[in-house]
Amino acid sequence: MKQRLLFVGPPGAGKGTQAARLCEKHGLRHLSTGDLLRAEVAAGSELGKEAEAVMNRGELVTDSLVLAIVKAQLSALNGQGWLMDGFPRNVAQAEALAPLLQELDQAIESVVLLELDDAVLIERLLGRGRADDNEEVIRNRLEVYKQQTAPLIDHYSSQNLLARVQANGSVDAIAERIESIVA
Numbered sequence: 001m002k003q004r005l006l007f008v009g010p011p012g013a014g015k016g017t018q019a020a021r022l023c024e025k026h027g028l029r030h031l032s033t034g035d036l037l038r039a040e041v042a043a044g045s046e047l048g049k050e051a052e053a054v055m056n057r058g059e060l061v062t063d064s065l066v067l068a069i070v071k072a073q074l075s076a077l078n079g080q081g082w083l084m085d086g087f088p089r090n091v092a093q094a095e096a097l098a099p100l101l102q103e104l105d106q107a108i109e110s111v112v113l114l115e116l117d118d119a120v121l122i123e124r125l126l127g128r129g130r131a132d133d134n135e136e137v138i139r140n141r142l143e144v145y146k147q148q149t150a151p152l153i154d155h156y157s158s159q160n161l162l163a164r165v166q167a168n169g170s171v172d173a174i175a176e177r178i179e180s181i182v183a
Contacts, residue, residue: 001026002109002182003081004101006088008152009114010145011138012121012128013167014174018114019085021175022182029073029080033087036069037061047072063093067100074104082106090148091155110182111156114167114174118142 005028007015016032023030037055040048047069054061066087074082088094101107116124118139125138156162163181167174 001081003028004106004109005081005083005182006108006111006156007083007085007114008111008149008156009167010116010118010121010149011141012125013114013116014171015085015114017171018167018174018178019083021171022178023083026081029077029082031070031073031082031084031087033066033070033085036073037066040069045072063096066093067096070097071100071104074101074106088152091151094152094155108156108161110163111161112178112181113153113162113164115164116167120168 005022007019009015019030019032022028037048037051041052041055042048047065051061051065051069054065070084070087088097121142122135122138125133126135153162165174165177165181
C-alpha cells in the first residue's frame with residue numbers, strides 16, 4: 001500500500017469522503033490544508049496566529065505559510081503515511097512542495113485524480129444545501145478549478161505519478177477503485 005498520497009479533483013468529487021475512508025482503513029494521516037489551518041489557529045501556535053491574522057483580514061493564506069504548516073505536520077509524523085487533500089492546488093504550489101518533501105525524505109508515491117462530469121458535480125454540490133452553493137457560484141468554482149488544476153494534472157502525469165479514478169457511483173464503488181490503485 002502506498003503511504004504518501006495526494007488527492008486532487010474538482011469540488012464535489014468526493015475527495016474528503018474518500019480520503020477519510022482510506023486514512024481510517026490504512027492508518028494514514030489525513031492532511032487537509034483547511035483542517036490544518038484551523039487546527040493551528042485553535043492550538044494558538046505561532047503559525048496559527050499568523051494564519052489567523054491573515055484570515056481575519058479576509059485574505060488568502062500565503063503558499064509559504066501553508067507550506068510551513070505542512071512541513072510542521074509532516075515532520076511530526078515519525079514515519080506514518082499521509083494523504084494530502086486540498087494542497088497543492090496549482091503547479092507553483094507543487095513546485096514549492098517538492099523540495100520540502102525531498103528534504104523530509106517523504107516523496108509523493110501517487111496522485112489520485114477523482115474525475116466526474118460537470119453536470120454530476122453541479123447536482124452533487126447543489127444537493128449539499130449550502131447557502132453559497134448556487135449554480136452560478138458552483139460553475140465559477142469549477143471554472144477556477146479547471147484553470148488552476150489542469151496544469152497540475154499535467155505536472156504530475158509527466159512524473160508518472162497520476163492515477164485517474166472515475167468518481168461516479170456509490171461511495172463504496174469509488175473506494176474500491178481507489179484501493180485498486182494505491183494497493
